[in-house]
Amino acid sequence: MKKFATLIGLLVTAMVVTACGGPATTAQPPAAQPPAATPTPAQPPADAAAPADALLNNGEPATISFAWWGGDSRHNAVKAALDIFMDRYPHITVEPIYGAFGGYLDNLVIQLAGQVEPDLIQVNYAWVHALGGGQNVFLDLNTMSHIVNLNEWTQELRDFTTTVDGQLAGVPHGVTGRVIIYNRLMLQEHGFATFPDNFEDLMRLGALVAEGNATIDAGDNTYAFFPLGPESLDIVMLTMLYNETGRNLQANGQMLHTVDEVEAVFSIFEQMIETGTIPTWEQQEYPHNQTNPVWMEGRSGAAFEWVGNIFLAGNHFLEGDLDNLGVALFPAMTPGGSQAAMQRPSLVHVVSQNSSHPEVAAYLLNFLYTDEDALVALGNEFGIPLSNTASAISIRLGNTHGLQLEGHNLLVSNFGEMCPLFEDPNLRPQRFAAIEAFRTRSINARQAAERWVNDQQSELNAMN
Amino acid sequence: MITKTQINAGLRYAILIAVGFLLAYPLLWMVGSSFKFNPDIFGNLSIFPPPGRATTEFYPAAWQLSPSNTMAFYYMNTLRFLIPRVIGTVVSSTLAAFAIARFSFPGKKIIFFTVITTLLMPELAFRIPIFMLYRDIGLLDTFAALYIQEFFAVNSFFVFMIIQFMRTIPRELDEAANIDGCGPLRTLIFILVPVLRPIIITVGLLTFMWGMNDFLGPLIYLNSPDRRVLALALRGLIQEYDVTHYGRIFAAAFMALIPTLAIFFTCSRFFVEGAIASGGKE
Amino acid sequence: MSKKRKIPIAPYLLLIPWFIGIGLFRVYPIISSFYYSLFDFQPILRTSRFVGLDNYRRLLFDFPHFWDSVEATLRYVLIGTPMVLVAAFFIAYILNFKLKGVNLFRTAYYVPSILGGNVAVALVWAQVFGGNGPVNAVLGVFGIDPIPWIQSETFAPFVLIFLSAWQFGSVMLIFLASLQNVSPSLYEAASIDGARKIRQLFSITLPIITPVVLFNTINVLLRHFQEFNAAFLVTRRGPNRATDFLNILIYEFAFVRLQFGFASAMTWLLLAVIGILTVILFVSSKKWVHYSD
DSSP, rough: OHHHHHEEEEEEEEHHHTSSSOOOOOOOOOGOOGGGGGGSSOOOHHHHHHHHHGGGGOOOEEEEEEEEEOOOHHHHHHHHHHHHHHHHHHTEEEEEEEEOSSHHHHHHHHHHHHHHOEEEEEEHHHHHHTTTTTSSOOGGGGTTTTTTTTGGGGHHHHHHHEEEEEEEEEOOBBEEEEEEEEHHHHHHTOOOOSSOOOHHHHHHHHHHTTTTOSSSSOOOBBSSSOOOOOHHHHHHHEEEEHHHOOOEEEEETTTTTTTHHEEEHHHHHHHHHHHSSSOOOTTTOOOOOOHHHHTTTTSSEEEEGGGHHHHHHHHHHTTGGGGGEEOOOOOOOSSSOOOOOOEEEEEEEEOOOOSSHHHHHHHHOOOHHOOHHHHHHHTTTTOSSSSSHHHHHHHTTTTTOHHHHHHHHHHHHHHOOOOOTTOOOOHHHHHHHHHHHHHSSSSSSSHHHHOOOOOHHHHHHHHH | OOOOOHHHHHHHHHHHHHHHEEEEEEEEHHHHHSSSSSHHHHHOOOSSOOTTOOTHHHHHHHOOSSSSSOOHHHHHHHHHHHHHHHHHHHHHHHHHHEEEHHOOOTTHHHHHHHHHHHHHHHHGHHHHHHHHHHTTTTTTTTTGTEEEEEGGGOOOHHHHHHHHHTTTTTTHHHHHHHTTTTHHHIIIIIIIHHHHHHHHHHHHHHHHHHHHHHOOHHHHHSSSSEEEEEEHHHHHHSSSSOOOOOOHHHHHHHHHHHHHHHHHHHSSHHHHHHHHHHTTOO | OOTSSSSSHHHHTTTHHHHHHIIIIIIIHHHHHHHTTTTETTTTTEEEEETTTTHHHHHHHHHHHHHHHHHHHHHHHHHHHHHHHHHHHHHEEEEEOOOHHHHHHHHHHHHHHHHHHHHHHHHHHHHHTTSHHHHHHHHHHHHHHOTTTTOOTTTHHHHHHHHHHHHHHHHHHHHHHHHTTSSSHHHHHHHHHHHHHHHHIIIHHHHHTHHHHHHHHHHHHHHHHHHOHHHTTTTTSSSSSTTTOOOHHHHIIIIIIIOHHHHHHHHHHHHHHHHHHHHHHHHHHHHHHHOOO
16 A cells, blocks of 8 residues: 555656646647656557457347446446447447445445346445455456456556455556535635644634534534535544554554544544534534535535545535635644645446456446547546546546646645555444544543544454 | 313314324425425424425426436336235235134144244344345346245235134135035135225235335345335435435425325225224234 | 044145245244354355354454444333333324214324335434424424434434334224223223223223233334334434444344344344343233233
8 A cells, every 4th residue: 555655646646747737727738648647658549449349249249237326427427438338339238327325335235245236336445355355356357358458557556456365356547535625705704815724723713613603503503614424524533643643544454543642633523523613413414415505505614525526515515606615635733734635546447256248347347448439428527547548538638627636636745545444344333433422422532532443443353 | 051071072182183283294394395495494383385485396306306217217116016015915815814714724723823923023034044045046136026025925914914804704604605615715716805805905005005115125135226116216315415405305205105195095994994903802 | 614524635725825935934034044143154255154153242242332232222112112002092092982083083193104114204204303393493482492303312212213103003093993892881880980081091991902902012012123214214323323223233234244144143132132022021911911701
């Protein structure tokens, strides 16, 4: 994982720097393609695909399924790309399986247990490692290297992201992490030009904003910081710990933080609640997403969102008032302290071990990463890609712009490592439970820290 | 002059009406809110939208329950497991109940005891092995996974209910048929089923209603979006991104309940009788 | 028929589907679920390792979450069951007075029982008890501060209990039917004694219908043990596991975390809890249930 830091740093920096030569929002003309930016020049996609065409399932009709999650715009883009694929290979039918993120993993897990999962699947980075408890549960893509051009991803990238127990479980699309998206209007109202870069200032702002709030939100409370739901708060805490200690969640089955260190973070958390910087447990209601009224009505100073979700969040903010949003790094624990942006590979695409047409699924995978028409259709719907052809095309099209690009720049220049097990279905519920117990005041900061450390440690112990 | 009896009666009616209103309120509020914009829904008790602020715009939006499919699609999917389930339950439960209620044979006590015992065992006790069973015979992600069991009289509640009902039917009826030379199956179909009609309808209706409410079954057994049923699609409303307008949630909830309500009110007599039969004296 | 000594073949033939069903979908699963509980079984990798009773040991001594869940389940069951029974009996008692329109009320009260488990109702219920919802609006009328129903460990179980109580109708109908079967002559005898209505209720009516009380108690108890939809969708198992019922915990471990062995062990412990409560009810029923014959 350490190497992943430098790796992604290099790749994306090169790309983003060249991509945003001009003002962030202007699209680059296609002619401005910078060959130097891509580490290894990509094959022209059409050529790469041509020889295999006739061989694709020996011309036999086949139906495969491709599952992904996302919002409507991603659905439309992917369906457009699949249509291109099916036009080109009329004997292949791709059954699209798509929906929102909620429930996606639950469904996938049951399908895996029943061995009825889709043929090509979009998964999260963490699942690749967590689902088999260290063993690969997907098709080893090394066995498909005659179909998938694995050189699209550098050897190191493959080694340090999606290689599980010696097998290549899938291929990563890009990199992602959460950044602060702040509400310029509210900040200006209280005399802040940008989002505070440390907790002292944040809580000063928080107290100003929270003045006059009711203990149960009747629809006019305001908060300086409104992390949407337990997932967001969890990463808030992990980032605070990381900024304070420079250490990640766990390594080799051992938790890397002492109870004291975690307690210190819970105490600051407590101050945030006491000052009204973030809502109390009772003040925060469902839904825990971009359609929460507090966010939509501009009653929060900031949210903490995945870079890939910036537009999704922005489109719901004051009916899409993107101009009044800014992005910033998560604040430091003390003025001048470290401000890391914890990040991980974004989506990973995997092929099922139980597919009846693994070659066709692998072929579609390769198509989505290398075919120019497909990449144009996909646009920036999956975020900034890391693979050669896709990133070259993304740069040429100027697909990334505005807030999303700024967000990416923040990630790239402030690398923070996110543990592959941070979303593990056995570990994460322990953190959620500790945070929830703390927020509901049924335990104090010390007890919360003990639970946070010990419950995860005992899950780690049970894994081995 | 108002008598004490009249006061008592008045008091009783007052209680009954108050309770009735309490029970109806959440449903009325749901219907009212489906015509309201967010600010009018919350913070007040009113069922009706403020004058001039009612809207019907959430109904088309709710009908389009997911980006890809309308409510009709999810209704059809629900029916695709519900109709076989109702048929299976009715047929297999009646057969089993007939055998237990109308014959004496070695092992009958044990069988009746088993029916009662499984009545007390929660469904969840069987869930994991049945999942593995379905996986091995390739039933996962098929509608059959949600109705195959019902063809084998596994719902002891209904078997028990029909047994109870059969006990109220005089045995002379089928014995006469027997003397006339009817075989057991013919006796059942031509003599008993017409008499059992009310309880059979009740069993069918209850199977249907409970099936409409079945959430966990489809959650575990149906994974493909083209087999998604109404209960799961409704959950998607709160879980997925667009809950911008609560009116849409209420409109969808209302539309999801309409068929159930309609069936209930047309057949309410069977429900009421069925519920009573299930508690019959043991 | 019973006069003939010959063993009839027809009932066995009629019971063929039932035999298959009970074997395949009841007996086999319950045995194999015990078998699973002795293994560390991973369905994706198809690996399994015999661990003996270790899953049970871990659950009982090394897994506080289980006990949180037992507590939540028992709280819900032990508060919810009496609440439903009392509400159902009370209304049945009132309806049993020969009032006009009884049938109308009877039918109307039954509606929630039919709808109660529906996901649509869960969606509505969450809003009814929302911070800004109508329940708090009613409290506001009486000058009571809003209650964070769904976000409070204390109140969240009650949101679900109220939902269950809302569905008292089916239980009420059974009570009503049994009350209507109580012979009027018994009351007449009591009236001569000058017994008052309330005394009548406790000294005559209740004892006669105790078998039905037992039946309803077991029914409602089991229904509460199996609650899933509302706890999953309205309170989302929280806060702080206050509504994280065993039924849902088993679902999580089985179908989210795929620890089939551990989940099976949990299933068996839950069956034990249900079994113990049922046995207590049956054994104690000898003391309080009066069978007329």
